[in-house]
Structures are given as C-alpha cells and as structure tokens.
Amino acid sequence: MRQIIAITQVSVDGVMQGPGGPEEDPRNGFTHGGWAMPFGDDTLHQAIDETISGEFDMLLGRRTYEIFARYWPNQRNRIAKAFNKATKYVVTRSVDQLDWETSHRVGGDVVDEIRRLKASNGPELHIWGSSELLQTLIGADLVDEYRMWVAPVVLGKGKRLFEDGVPPRGLSLVATRSTPKGVLLNTYRPAGPLPKV
Numbered sequence: 001m002r003q004i005i006a007i008t009q010v011s012v013d014g015v016m017q018g019p020g021g022p023e024e025d026p027r028n029g030f031t032h033g034g035w036a037m038p039f040g041d042d043t044l045h046q047a048i049d050e051t052i053s054g055e056f057d058m059l060l061g062r063r064t065y066e067i068f069a070r071y072w073p074n075q076r077n078r079i080a081k082a083f084n085k086a087t088k089y090v091v092t093r094s095v096d097q098l099d100w101e102t103s104h105r106v107g108g109d110v111v112d113e114i115r116r117l118k119a120s121n122g123p124e125l126h127i128w129g130s131s132e133l134l135q136t137l138i139g140a141d142l143v144d145e146y147r148m149w150v151a152p153v154v155l156g157k158g159k160r161l162f163e164d165g166v167p168p169r170g171l172s173l174v175a176t177r178s179t180p181k182g183v184l185l186n187t188y189r190p191a192g193p194l195p196k197v
Contacts, residue, residue, distance in 0.1 A: 002118050003144040004059065006127045006134055007051060009036045010150050010161050016131055017158035019151075024067060030158050039151045043179035051147065052082035055123035059114070061130035062092035068128075069100040089117060089125070091133050111140045118142065131159045138166045145189050146171065152182040168194045 009019040018025040019036035026033060060068065065088065072083045088103040091110055098105060106113045114137065118125065127134055127143075137143050148161070170191035177185050 005145045007147045011155045014160040015155040015158035039181045057087040059125045061133035064129040065090045150184040
C-alpha cells in the first residue's frame with residue numbers, strides 16, 4: 001500500500017493559500033500571495049531536498065497542476081528534475097488533456113479512485129498544495145502523514161489546511177525542527193479519533 005503524504009506550507013493561523021507568489025492563487029480576494037518566500041533558508045532548502053530525494057509520485061488538484069505545469073517543466077533545478085520525473089495523478093473533471101509529461105487524469109469518484117491508487121504498488125504519493133483535493137482526502141481519512149512547514153506569520157484569511165467540516169482527529173508529532181528564520185518543520189501522523197474526556 002502506498003502512503004499519501006501532504007506537504008503544506010502554512011501560516012501560524014493555518015492558511016495555505018498562495019505561499020509562492022502574488023499571482024499564485026488570488027481567489028476570494030486573497031492579497032497575501034508569496035507570504036512564504038521570505039522564509040527560505042538553507043535549513044528549509046535541506047528539508048525540501050530530503051523530501052524530493054527518494055522516489056515519489058504526485059497527487060494534484062487541477063489548479064495546483066496548472067500552476068505547476070506552467071512553471072516546473074521550464075526550470076532546471078533539483079526540484080524541477082524530481083517533479084518532472086514523478087508520475088503526476090491529477091484529479092480533474094474539466095481537463096481531458098494533460099500536457100506535462102507523465103501526467104494521468106483521475107476522474108470519477110475521487111475517493112474511490114484514490115483508494116485504488118493508494119492500494120496499488122508504487123512509491124509514496126506526495127500532495128503539494130491542492131487545498132480542495134486535500135479537504136476531500138482528509139475527510140475520507142486517506143492522508144497518512146502531514147508535513148507542515150509553519151511560517152511565523154498570521155494571515156487572517158485564506159484557504160486553510162483544515163477547513164470547517166473536516167472530521168475531528170488526533171495527530172501524533174513524529175518529527176520537528178526549526179529553521180533560522182523561524183519556520184517550524186513539523187511532521188504529524190493521524191492518531192485516530194479525539195480521546196474522550
């Protein structure tokens with residue numbers, strides 16, 4: 001069985017929208033795009049290198065796929081090499097042709113399709129961004145690990161990693177470290193229902 005790993009840059013108040021740039025995701029009037037970029041340093045870059053060093057495939061929602069497909073095929077760095085090599089599984093109902101090399105469409109019942117994919121042989125499935133898809137997978141208890149890179153900012157609004165309506169669950173902290181610029185690199189695994197009080 002394959003592990004599904006959510007890799008998410010979040011603010012202290014849980015916002016994951018538009019970390020990479022002003023035009024990345026301005027939906028719903030979000031004006032703080034690029035908020036994570038000032039916090040890049042050698043420790044954070046090392047964490048990224050560790051994340052992409054092994055074999056992995058990618059599980060992406062349509063919007064994140066479109067952002068990535070416009071950018072990564074034109075880059076020549078380690079991240080681009082790893083992303084371009086990975087098989088991309090793209091959850092979409094509206095796009096039939098996926099031009100980024102090694103991309104495959106996932107349609108139909110998303111939860112059933114992802115369960116089948118998870119049960120297949122292959123490397124880990126990394127989800128980068130893809131907030132709407134992530135809400136669906138969290139609701140279906142399909143995420144095996146959360147790698148949350150928490151930047152020391154409060155954004156006040158925007159799409160959150162855990163939106164209203166996700167089921168209450170416990171998480172176990174399995175690894176943590178901090179960067180010189182104050183980013184907490186936390187890894188959590190699901191720990192079942194909330195304990196009874």
